[in-house]
Amino acid sequence: MTPEASPLISWVSGLSLVLLGTGLLLTLIRLLRGPSLPDRVVALDLMSVLVVGLIAVHTLRSGHTVYLDAAIVLGLISFLGTVAFARYIAMRGGK
């Protein structure tokens, strides 16, 4: 049911965990110092996509495929959040 992760897969998935963590840190810098509100919203959207990727890597490492549902739900929620932020910015800043 849950295939054992081969050494190659476990090594590459550990490497990609490191890469995704670095990406999260870079995005966090942009989120903290982004000069305008849309910058921060872009950074937040990218962070949620990176977390979806982290869930995928963790699914691959652990072999529990139930985490895929969490990835689907997180993608849905982040899309709704980004659309809500865009509407809010348009309502507040537009003419």
Next chain:
Amino acid sequence: MTDFVAAVLLFVGSIFMLLAALGVLRMPDVLTRMQAASKAATLGVVCMFLALAVHFQELGVASRALLVIGFVFLTAPVAAHMLGRSALSLGVTLWPGTAREDLRGNQDTGASSAAPAGASGEIQDGPPGPRQSD
């Protein structure tokens, strides 16, 4: 063999995601940051979930991975479009090398045809309520 394919897809996907984060950090402008984030991150998600489908080789996992891929392909451009439009209506300062801006002076977005309003991050305040008509 499937292990090798899955490992290559996983590595390529995480590289794309790292490049997206680097672009969001290093690009000079809201719109350029947005295109780095949406396109590279979409490619990264596609590669990673293809790696999942190749690795597990089950129908349930593959169908859910395809569901995630289709969902990201549908939602990422829509979210980027709405966010870019509202950022332009906010009047953010664009990169000085911007060659053409078709929405300048468009009534719909409210981007002013005068100089791009103020420093970036300044929100033109004002209650969103009904405007006073003269």
